[in-house]
Amino acid sequence: MVSYELDRFGGWKGKRFQATGYFRVEKDERWWLVTPEGNAFLSFGINHLHPDLWRQNFNQATWKSRLGVADIYGSEFVPALKEWFVETCRRYGINTVGVHSDLSIANHQQPTLPYVQPIEYVDIPHYRDDVVDEDFVDVFSDSFRTHCDQMAKKIAAPLQDDPFLFAYAMTDCPLLTEEDCRERTDTIGGAPRKSRIGWPRRLRNLPRTAPGKQAYTETMRVIYQSQITEFNDTYDTSFESFEDLLDAESWRPDTDLSNGNENRDNVEFLKKVVSEYYQTARESILRHDPNHLFIGDKLNANTDSLDTLLPITSKYTDVIFIQMYGRYEVQGRGFDRWTKVTDKPFINGDTSYTMITENMPRPYGPVADDLAQRAEWTDELFINAFARPEFIGWHYCGLIDTPNLIPSKRLRQHSGFLDTHGTPYPDLEAVLNRRTKEMYKIATGGTKRR
Template identity: 25%
Template sequence: MRRWRWVLMLVGSGLPLFLQADEQTLFSFVRPLDVVQVSTEDAWFPELTAETTPEGAILRRLSFNNAAQPTLSLEPQDGVWDWTGQRTMTLRLRNAMEWDLTLHVRIESGDGQALEARIGLPTGPTQTLAVPLQATSPQAWGMRAGPPMPWSQGGRRLLVATQVQGEISLDRVRAVKVYLRNPDVPQHILLGQFGVSASDELVTAYQGLVDGYGQYTRRAWGDKINADSQLRRLLDNASAALDSWNRQLPERDRFGGLRGGARFEATGFFRTEKQAERWYLVTPDGHPFFSLGVNAVSRQHSQTYVQGREVMFQSLPAPHEPLALFYGQGDSRTGVMATRERQFAHGRWFDFYSANRYRAQAEQACERHEPCAPCRTRQSLPDAERRDETACLVLRTQAVNALWPEQTLARLQAWGFNTLGNWSDAELHEQPRMPYVLPLSIAGDYASIPTGHDWWGAMPDPFDPRFAMAAERAVAIAARGRREDPWLIGYFVDNELPWVAPGDTPQARYALAYNTLRQTTDVPAKRAFLKQLRDRHRNQQGLAAAWGIELPAWELMEDPGFEAPLPDPAHPAIEDDLRRFLALYADTYFRTVAEALAWHAPNHLLLGGRFSIATPEALAACARYCDVLSLNTYTRAPQQGQDFTALHALNRPVLIAEFSFGSRDRGPFWPGPLEVPGETARGAAYAHFLERALQEPVIVGLHWFQYLDQPVTGRLLDGENGHVGLVAITDVPFDGFVDAVRRANLRLLRRWLPPAERTAP
């Protein structure tokens, strides 16, 4: 490791500095304007002179060596910097590599505090890095991911750090450090002016992000809407293609089961069957059914909060305008991890999706009906005497909404889908046209156990009698009026429960057991665990010997905060006891739900727990009590991250209840859990996922997440703002992606159809 200190004291560059009126340059790497101590660690300046970039900027090259953390440090020559009143640190720079770099910036103050920012530095022209001098994140602006960087503003290319952690004392800034982490090969950047600014570049970065159609303003793409006439034309084109696509679908029964191949016994309801080592879903009419579904087919997830952050929106309707009908009020503050750090989570919201549908279809919807009373009244009056149009606008909105179920179902079926996935609108279920699934969200005042992976909340305590009551109530409500519905495939139970903690350590694997023992004895799960240990080891002497610990009294285990030992090969009973408790926990949970379903909904399938993470014990218990194992997996192929050998051994069919691929080139800033380079790659990734799913005989369905793109500025629930939809916020399908999805769906159905001789008629 080599450390160099440079004292550069040239003055008066005479070069253009790209300064804002309120920007103060502290140092220039080309011709310094002030005395600053420059030091490097595993980094160096290879040239004594500056170089000119293709766009004409004059910058100085800095080389980072292949080391753990090559660093450039900037410090005042004497004392500290007083940045009181400043809002942003700025650094003029350019990536000199042919690939993007991940740059880290650390700003330190004399009291030991620091701000940390991690910035993606893309290739391309020279830009100004702007680091806010206070902690911030996209969640602080109400969304999962912030706007793409860099962006052009006032002739400058700005790279604003939208994620900054920590704090500093602005009157005692003692150092700024710029570094890389573990570069594989030497990396180079070019540097210009370093300084501070009183301008809040962070606020500027979030201004005017969304246009009147709910689209991102700083990027163009195919089918981006610029006028109502264009919106109507594209929607008409999308509808016109459906007839042709419908003619390409394979022959199906009324539920979407495939004809022309194997037949199964018809029972009047969906069920599962295993034949020749392959699992099948079977329709009520006895045909094989591979569930190709879409989650959240809904008009209810497109609203976004506007109150308090109106600066983000270029055009919101005034109170007297027709589109003001699409404002509403909400409150999404829940306290769960998914929303804990999020701001702008309540107040006034606007629904861009419904507003766009109104723009495109209000006239058409109105023309389908006889003139309503307000219309007739206005038609009989001179313009100057026409009455308030609110009543007519409401009726027009209702007419547009009435068109949505038919239009949406027609799209999905023409695209090769046959299932309405989780969280889809109830009005779609009421039409006997497409099979559907329902969620069982078991809510109540029962005890819960945290594991550290509690994104949607802690684990429900199934030993609590109140949990059994809540499960009974949830099933009874969900099954009301649906007991004899043949279109209902079945029910999922809860969603992505935290069966383990993050990481691959024993503490993470057995987090549920360890955290249960840390509880007080008024928590039923802890009492169940202690009973299980006492039944096996009889007393504290037996447990102490088995675990290799000192335990003078059994009562010590009853104390809150008790820490069980980590697994130890010398004492195998530790891990065995942890596993036994996890098995008991999962068994109690799934058995409680299965018993409630057997009573209230005996005709329908229990589709499992929508695992995003799971223990072997949880999967085994789910297989024991559920008809189907459901997995939420965000990987390139179903096999990645899943042990299908173990899944085969459980002897239950598997449904991939969520998967998707997102990108950042169609508006929303977050690509979802799994990013691909662009829109074309989304279609290729979808086709590959289906191709790999065909290789697993236990897989009986795949459900895409989700129908509609999330709002650019975040959905109400938790601020997610992902480009993961089949359809844009404008209601226009993503044409190339949808066509790739449709072709992949049809290819899967044709190849998957079992031949007639494999099953009895």
């Protein structure tokens, strides 16, 4: 009988690799994470440990009782919440703190679970309605390199010897492609969102002194083989030379989406932008912490970001870190495509299934008809995804329900696998309890796909 004994990091002692003292990846028949002690590891993480969710008017009395604290805002709250969190993770087989969690709670005093450390060099996440043009910074500039180095020195340098640090992750689904940046009538926050300028349009309209404008002009020179007349034909412009283009500020603030050549040009330049961004980010981290994994942005696989940019980002990251909501049949088709592009492991860093309840009329994510269907979809994804040789992690969204009783959640809500008072949903609880115990068996072919 195969033993599934785990080490202190959650690694499976039944499959051994070289121990380096830090998390790493290795391919042996399938891809694995490897714990600092040298054991095979698959990451089943949890997102959204945010203390304010436990301090709402409608649930704080429950949590005072559950946590055994007299004051939900007192000094005893943080250690009590951490103790409850760690015990809950162990109960359900959760072995990683995902990128969307308050590490001051999860790592209070010292880390107990492997965790993802955010290091957000650019502030252009998909969920924010207040991203402005200036947030698409010039990643070719010396100031951006200095910014990255200073941030890495502050965040990464102190963590270089931490064996529980699983990986560094950057921005949550950054706005990259035209599809990411376009106007939407409905967003996660529930309100209309205006279109965003994005990196290609932002940098091509800067003055000639901007390194990003210089990089754009050189990219166009290469694409058009130094033929400015052909460039003019695409953009209906009258530049005499590419030097004139370099001098032109605010010359084209909008993109004509019906113009195939312009769309091609923007994609080609975006690839150069993202390459520069990733190279600078990775080098800054490695300069201050050479010991840990770099997994890059959590790329939005529900838009065209991953399909467009995976050939670029995969050159710099140790793991492909994505967000994708959908039934397994949808996610599986994506993995089928992406594994033809890169031979690297994948983690879906934010996904789950939801259902409508009295105080969650508009939950974010695929909405199941009822709890039984929600549990069925969860089971289906768990078995099929972890059976894939490239799949090494799922970070579940999220821990407890965030109903419309919370002011910021009145328009859209998130479903947890526990309700807002910490009571588990029985069918979902049964699936998670069963499948997390079988995770390494599934990964080695002991449990067949559905």
